[in-house]
Amino acid sequence: MPVVSLGERAVLVSGQLKDADASGRFAEGIPLPPLEEVPRFLIANTHTPKWRLAGALFATMVSFLRKQTGKFSLRHMLEETFPDWDCMGTDLRRYLSSIAREIVKDLCENELRDFARIAKASHSPNEPLVEFTLDVLGQDASMRNRTFQKLVRLAYGYVERTKADRPYEPTQGVESLWLPGLEPE
Amino acid sequence: MDRREMADILEEHLHNVNVYFDREEKFPKGRGPLKTYIVEAHRPDGNSLDHGDAAATLVGIAKDGGFDVRETRDETLFQLTKGEVGFFFDLLDPRFWIVHTMSLIEDCEELINGFVEVYPYLDYAWPPSDLMRSIQGDGKPLGFAVDFDETELLADPEPEKRLIDEPNAVVKFRFGGTRAEAWLSELERFAPDALAFSMVKFAHEDQSTRSYIIDELNERGRFKAAGNSFNLHIQTVSRFLHSYRSFILEIEDVARIRSSGKGEGGGLLQGDPLVLEFPKPLRNFSGFVRELVSCRAPLKIWGIVDQVRSNFVQIEAVDLHTSSRLRLDLTPEYVRIYLGPEACGNTVARLLRNLQSHVDSTIRLNIPSESVSA
Numbered sequence: 234m235p236v237v238s239l240g241e242r243a244v245l246v247s248g249q250l251k252d253a254d255a256s257g258r259f260a261e262g263i264p265l266p267p268l269e270e271v272p273r274f275l276i277a278n279t280h281t282p283k284w285r286l287a288g289a290l291f292a293t294m295v296s297f298l299r300k301q302t303g304k305f306s307l308r309h310m311l312e313e314t315f316p317d318w319d320c321m322g323t324d325l326r327r328y329l330s331s332i333a334r335e336i337v338k339d340l341c342e343n344e345l346r347d348f349a350r351i352a353k354a355s356h357s358p359n360e361p362l363v364e365f366t367l368d369v370l371g372q373d374a375s376m377r378n379r380t381f382q383k384l385v386r387l388a389y390g391y392v393e394r395t396k397a398d399r400p401y402e403p404t405q406g407v408e409s410l411w412l413p414g415l416e417p418e
Numbered sequence: 419m420d421r422r423e424m425a426d427i428l429e430e431h432l433h434n435v436n437v438y439f440d441r442e443e444k445f446p447k448g449r450g451p452l453k454t455y456i457v458e459a460h461r462p463d464g465n466s467l468d469h470g471d472a473a474a475t476l477v478g479i480a481k482d483g484g485f486d487v488r489e490t491r492d493e494t495l496f497q498l499t500k501g502e503v504g505f506f507f508d509l510l511d512p513r514f515w516i517v518h519t520m521s522l523i524e525d526c527e528e529l530i531n532g533f534v535e536v537y538p539y540l541d542y543a544w545p546p547s548d549l550m551r552s553i554q555g556d557g558k559p560l561g562f563a564v565d566f567d568e569t570e571l572l573a574d575p576e577p578e579k580r581l582i583d584e585p586n587a588v589v590k591f592r593f594g595g596t597r598a599e600a601w602l603s604e605l606e607r608f609a610p611d612a613l614a615f616s617m618v619k620f621a622h623e624d625q626s627t628r629s630y631i632i633d634e635l636n637e638r639g640r641f642k643a644a645g646n647s648f649n650l651h652i653q654t655v656s657r658f659l660h661s662y663r664s665f666i667l668e669i670e671d672v673a674r675i676r677s678s679g680k681g682e683g684g685g686l687l688q689g690d691p692l693v694l695e696f697p698k699p700l701r702n703f704s705g706f707v708r709e710l711v712s713c714r715a716p717l718k719i720w721g722i723v724d725q726v727r728s729n730f731v732q733i734e735a736v737d738l739h740t741s742s743r744l745r746l747d748l749t750p751e752y753v754r755i756y757l758g759p760e761a762c763g764n765t766v767a768r769l770l771r772n773l774q775s776h777v778d779s780t781i782r783l784n785i786p787s788e789s790v791s792a
Contacts, residue, residue, distance in 0.1 A: 270730065270747070272691050272754065274675065288722045292734040292743060295720055299538075299741035302463040313743055316759055319677035319685035370462055374535045381713040381720050381738065388722045 279328045284396035289314050290336050291388040301370050304362040343401035344387045419490040424506050429648035431520045448502030454655050455517040456543040456639035458764050464740035472512035541739050543639025543662050544771040547615045553658050557620035561594035565616035571776040572705040586612040614779040622650050669763035672785050676759035690786045692755045697778050699750035716772050737765040
């Protein structure tokens with residue numbers, strides 16, 4: 234049953250359910266799961282910080298790298314990352330486009346410089362296109378696996394430095410592949 | 419060569435196998451029982467194949483692998499040979515390829531596994547346990563194999579040691595015979611959550627023509643056949659493929675989170691996340707998360723993990739089979755899967771199958787019947 238609530242319990246104040254048991258239970262109050270465990274259809278709004286979007290956009294870059302086809306526009310990347318792109322208002326789209334442009338440029342110049350670069354669209358020179366330069370499907374299976382594992386490390390490093398608002402330092406890798414608490418026992 | 423000739427050759431092979439078996443003789447060199455594989459195929463960029471693409475994809479792969487490729491009078495049927503190994507590739511369905519072979523099983527497995535490893539846009543079929551049992555139930559049950567191993571999806575060696583003392587952490591069992599169902603009900607008493615079927619065996623017969631087939635279906639969609647009727651065998655394969663394809667398409671229809679808009683705002687969001695609940699909490703949450711996003715087979719998922727709480731993570735992920743995007747919410751009690759708009763249902767089937775084989779065999783996928791638009 235869809236329940237809209239801003240608290241930790243849903244309580245029915247008027248008897249709108251015909252079923253007496255259900256009505257009784259709702260009148261007592263139904264405990265709701267923690268907010269972060271509720272299915273998250275919408276993953277961004279105009280207050281979502283850049284570092285929170287960094288992981289999602291990085292994952293989309295990896296998905297495009299594996300696809301290995303031509304060049305991708307920023308818009309294509311946004312549509313792939315945010316399934317609700319077509320449902321968003323103009324302000325949110327503008328906000329996400331601006332952040333994504335920064336992230337993609339930063340990645341192509343730094344963490345993903347061996348994998349991708351920015352190209353200009355001939356029909357629209359101001360619209361950046363991302364072009365992948367690594368033939369990942371041409372690698373043998375174990376090399377390809379190592380490439381993807383390296384991309385995991387780069388992704389964590391990128392999210393960390395974006396969160397800390399640090400510039401890229403080529404020699405500084407992430408200490409561990411795993412976030413605190415998720416390291417091997 | 420066309421489909422009819424192929425069917426004649428494979429039926430004759432079934433008869434010959436029976437003769438060798440009756441005489442207790444070895445098969446001719448390089449030959450073995452009839453086997454049929456289901457291979458799920460996409461374009462290298464992860465998109466769907468049409469008939470022309472499928473043929474070009476197969477020919478490209480075969481030539482890369484040093485196979486000799488022969489076209490047939492049927493546009494969607496190809497013969498591949500390499501040394502003593504030969505395959506018939508039937509691409510009538512451009513997404514679900516049916517592959518028949520009479521070659522030695524070890525050689526065939528090596529080559530099919532090699533295809534799936536080298537070309538990530540190919541994958542096995544991953545039938546869940548209940549689908550395998552349902553296919554078995556259409557015929558006369560003749561046996562089964564259970565292969566459950568909780569150590570497989572744990573990246574850390576220490577918990578693996580601790581599992582040795584657990585009664586049902588590793589359960590392997592193979593039984594053949596008409597009393598299979600009776601044995602199974604006994605097993606259910608001892609290891610109800612470890613009955614991950616890795617093989618089901620069953621027979622179909624047609625008394626009017628005195629024809630029969632005994633098929634073994636394994637957890638990666640491979641059939642091994644004995645009997646005297648290729649026709650009955652292909653009917654069994656077709657029934658399985660119909661059920662499996664429906665399962666995959668239903669996942670895609672219901673669970674791809676996509677917008678109905680036209681790119682200008684105001685669209686409706688459609689699709690529901692899928693939830694796989696674990697009947698008992700994961701033994702080693704962090705070990706499982708690590709293995710889940712290790713990029714390795716069999717799960718083949720790339721992911722970046724955001725730890726919300728010690729026992730709750732959100733993952734931005736990529737399925738390395740079709741390179742589609744997905745997101746996962748994971749706790750020791752469940753995984754919630756948000757498929758991207760172009761995602762492949764195989765991602766969910768693969769995850770479900772491996773959870774049944776390595777976490778709890780009673781895990782089931784309940785596909786929501788009605789989607790909620792937001």
